[in-house]
Amino acid sequence: MAAPTDRSTDTTSPVVNKGELFSSFDVEAFEVPSQREEAWRFTPFRRLHGLHDGTAVATASTTVTAEGLGAGVRLETVDRTDQRLGTGGVPFDRVAAQAFSSFTEATVVTVEREAQVAEPVVVTVTGPGEGQVAYSHIQIHAEAFSKATVVIDQHGGGVIGENIEFVVDDSAHLTVVNVHDWDDDAVHVAAHHIGMGRDAVLRHFAVSLGGKTVRLSPRVQYRAPGGDAELWGLYFADAGQHLEQRLLVDHSAPHCRSQVVYKGALQGDPSGDKRGEAHTVWIGDVLIRPSAEGTDTYELNRNLVLTDNARADSVPNLEIETGDIVGAGHASATGRFDDEQLFYLQSRGIPEEQARRLVVRGFFGEILAKIAVPELRERLAAAVEAELESAGA
Template identity: 60%
Template structure:
């Protein structure tokens, strides 16, 4: 990953809006984007920047341009099991952001991530001890700072060698939140992490998620986005040794006036690693409303470098448009520098209800409204079934039902 010093003779601004150089290097890949903890090393984003072209900048409340970043609140953070008790084998530390462990999974890749990094002096490190196999999920609950308040946070989840854990990152409340979250899985470890963005309607949440996967380690990452006025989650993953595996799943439901954006990058720079990505979203708007259209953005980047022989990867995105007044942008990208791979592919589709499916149900005596619900349940069910935590599965299924009730489906 390029650092500020390494990029001084380039113009990463052509790639991700940074200003640390003079001469553009056309050989730069998606994985070579400029990184820095210095906010001023990045240009103020504009719609001309590829990584910001879908984001409604006027709705970011100054997080991107330095005009609205005064910290006026704080997030609440608790780490416990489902019953609110400490989890044996898990330690929680509050450290300063100059702790050498902070930034290990990845440095800020855009101006907002840098702003979040420099706007907080403390970070929380949650560590699962070596060779521990947790029997209960660890719930990391974050509560927003409150309506009209701004807060920043930095959290790191570490799974040490040969440990196994399930972590639920549950985000609720109101306010404007910028954050960075690191997920580090050491050699032989396993982490299933479910991030749930269940914000109140007024919330704006911009996050950078960074995944680092060791030798023969595995990460199953699921992002579920339902609440909030604006959600933008940028997640990047990379491997440190052969045998690693990253699975990334997601589901989102955008209503009238909501903007939900997921940007992914899996950087295959190591031989014999595997990645699998599947995100599904539904959208429902109101053509007569004065609010902006319901808008979902999914950008999936997979980079296979020349050294990453034996790579096996696939990415898929599906969007279901339930009403007028909704828009989905879906962009899968594959960048391949070697032909010595096991496989690589991508797929993307956006559309309305499948008339053949509805006809199939109705031909068997099922009313149209019930048929529509069954189609949507099945659409999301493939992703929800990937989650091993029963309570979370049921909670997400209820979200889907509540959203469908709003539009009368």
């Protein structure tokens, strides 16, 4: 699979679609973002501790460990001169470029060609600690005809800027579950660069539960025909949390498929204190270029508001530049509990508090059921239950 192009010298070309946005490995090629820009208008800059403007200087590093490295899987720690780094994608905003320019060591997990890995590989990332700043770089590379599941489990505290590359070669099948279980102080801004080869299959799960401010930007690029990507997301925002997901699925090759399903729940401080607001942002961009005949795509976002002082922004965008497609669509909805569901459960003798919990469990059940790692699925279900306990739902 060819490495992506650094467009750092192409600052004058007109942007014809979101797939042509400026990208570069050079942080100085980007202007400091402002909230007048669409890509940053929901992000609270005051909470980023300088990640966006270059004042966040690395004072520590993240700790990366791995389990489940059986036959056919290699774990390497490499320096920034390794030529494989950056093949998943080029940074497309200043924070990602800052993270790429600032890390000293990167972690590369390679699933070797034709390897069929039965047990999940678990990569644990621990933050630098409260009051510390770190930049992280990870690459997950599934070589041709391989199949594996990789769990990226992130916890701890601190301020973290990060790039994660997912390079999925021809006919490889990669399942990734990224869990953001950060401490309450954590600030995490991450870009996921996803490069898809011919007939490659990706199942990408993003679960955001912890952290004070988390902004995740996955970008899928099809580099050959036949790619199949599904992106599933689950997020639960408490009082004072800002959880933001910005996705771009760039259909630039023919006969590719994508499906995006993200679901979130929010519970703020009902006293009305602005500092206790729970805020989630979901931006779903799908681009179908003129060359992407035969595309089949759909994206869906649902948000369940559990209390007052909670705000969910949801913006699906579909850009179609060819009429020769199988199908394309999107949907988005934000609302409170369905009174009919609650009435149905209560009419059968279930107390209101328990009925509310059952509704929330059912709301997230579709995504949790897709996670084919039983221990992780049970852990995440318990985490959702703990969130509900904290709200008294």
